[in-house]
Amino acid sequence: MRFPTLSAVLLLVCVAAFLGLRTAGGHASNTSRGFEAPVPMDLPGYLRPATDPAFGTGIVRISKPGPLGNGVVCGPKYCSHRYSSAQAWNADQTLLLLDNGCNGMCFLDGHTYAALFWRKRAGECEWHPRNAELMICVHDRAVSTWAPRTNHEDVLFTSPDYHDLQFGPSKGNPSRDGSRIAVRAVRKDGADVVFAYDLSQRQKFPDIELSQVPGKASSCTISPLGKYILCFQDLVDGTEQRAIFTVDGALHQRWTDHHRPGHGDLTVDADGSEVYVGISKSSPDKFQVIKRRLSDGKVTVLTAYGEAEHASTRAIARGDWVFLSYGGDPREVSANPGWAPYAREVIALRIDGSGAIRRIVQTRNPPSDYWSETHASPSPDGSQVIWSSNWGVPGGPVYEFVARLDWSERQNPKEVVANDQP
Structure with missing residues (x-):
């Protein structure tokens, strides 16, 4: 009989504890409508369950510089999923792919995030x-x-x-x-x-x-x-x-018109229309999140002016939601009450124009370079969101994180309608 190693036992304990931290995408997402000041938090340990203190969301750091096991090796500067509009998980979420800064295409377990294998x-x-x-x-x-x-x-x-x-x-x-x-x-x-x-x-x-x-x-x-x-x-x-x-x-x-929208993703609207959702860089909705219908170009504005950087609709089972990565300086955002009240944050936004949101996590990710951008991307069913952060150290290592969401009615009161509507 082969007994598990101490490290394997610790991993199973951590995973079990992390699974118990699943929330409704942050309890604060159902009560907080305005700007939320950054809440300090120490860098979570690799594969150690943690809770975002701002929104109560369970998170885990899934990368670190160096070997992760089974031949998977992360580079010293970054190790991340490909992009916000690229799906990181396979269809049943048993595999998770990291392919920026890894020693090839690096495949992790889609739920425990343990390194499984890599391919060139x-x-x-x-x-x-x-x-x-x-x-x-x-x-x-x-x-x-x-x-x-x-x-x-x-x-x-x-x-x-x-x-x-x-x-x-x-x-x-x-x-x-x-x-x-x-x-x-x-x-x-x-x-x-x-x-x-x-x-x-x-x-x-x-x-x-x-x-x-x-x-x-x-x-x-x-x-x-x-x-x-x-x-x-x-x-x-x-x-x-x-x-x-x-x-x-x-x-x-x-x-x-320029970039109207851009940094976005495609999905299907409630009426069956195909739409592109992203960030506009042109008037009359410059720096607002918009959706634009492919059939006729009709634009619907979804948020107020703000610091959204990337949009993802990879949660195809929840096509009526877009997951947004916000950057910006929290001090500047807090000083402008007419702006969308999100800075260095990941949120989910319903694209029906109601302004319904779920606040997911504070990224603690000051701007540095392209590889440190948050690029949040949800899993196919929307139960997990992968994102990147330098954790407050511009130019320092960029780590990969996963936040877990529970969309059940029991866990989720009616989502909040934000006060940032245009």
């Missing part, structure tokens, strides 16, 4: 939203599905007519059912194109030549229902515009 591979991969064993990958000349646990890969599409295939890059996601993606490519005649690809039918849709709209496309992604392709266009004057195509290749919408 080229190209870009995103979790399949329904098949927990698979990622969808794009590299060089191929589109494939890949099983990280077994390292098995099935190539679905390849063609000598295209090279430099990309999944986005960086901001690409599959459709909500995992059937379609948008693929950037260079055609053999040198044209920069994007096309929709149906993985289940193994069907390529028509090429869309990106030169037909001004600027240079930085990234493209399929919409949640697989109807549209949204592309981000960078113009020489610094303006960042949006072009929306149907999967059959027709230019459907052009949003020529």
Whole structure:
């Protein structure tokens, strides 16, 4: 009979205690409407359960510089999930991926956060939203599905007519059912194109030549229902515009105002409309969180002016909520009562325009560089949120944290309607 080691026993005890800390996304989220001053807190130990003193949310630090076990090694400066609009967990939340600053694609247990294994591979991969064993990958000349646990890969599409295939890059996601993606490519005649690809039918849709709209496309992604392709266009004057195509290749919408919105994510509204939710950098809603409908460009303002930096709708089971990472200086935010009252904080906001929020955690994350940005991203069911923080030391190590939320009615009184509505 093999007895568990002391370290294994301690880990199980910590995990059990942490699971007992799950809250409604912070008890204060149901009572506090205004600015909440930063509450000091020591850096939690690695894999040690802790509670955010501002909102009562259970959190755990899931990274540290150096070895984590099973060959997984975090770099000295940062070790984090990829981005706010990228899903960090697989479909059943048994695996969690860290791939910034790790020694490859580093896979953790999706609930205990213990390091399991790592893989080296080229190209870009995103979790399949329904098949927990698979990622969808794009590299060089191929589109494939890949099983990280077994390292098995099935190539679905390849063609000598295209090279430099990309999944986005960086901001690409599959459709909500995992059937379609948008693929950037260079055609053999040198044209920069994007096309929709149906993985289940193994069907390529028509090429869309990106030169037909001004600027240079930085990234493209399929919409949640697989109807549209949204592309981000960078113009020489610094303006960042949006072009929306149907999967059959027709230019459907052009949003020529700068970054309206940006740093966002796609979801499906209550009425079935596909919307892009993010932060506007143009009038009349500059630095407000907005949603914009892909079908006709209609804008709905969701918050007052504020310091929101990134938006994520990766909790696809809760598509009516967006998870927002707020930066800013708490002193400046507190001195401006007309602003959205959040500084260095992660919140969830209902996108129906009601202003209903759940305050999740204070990040204690002063600005430093890109890798230290919070980039909060929820799990598919919204029960967990991953986020990054330098924990009050600009230029210091950036750690990864997970906060856990309980959405049950028993735990959640009616969510608060914030006083920051426009």
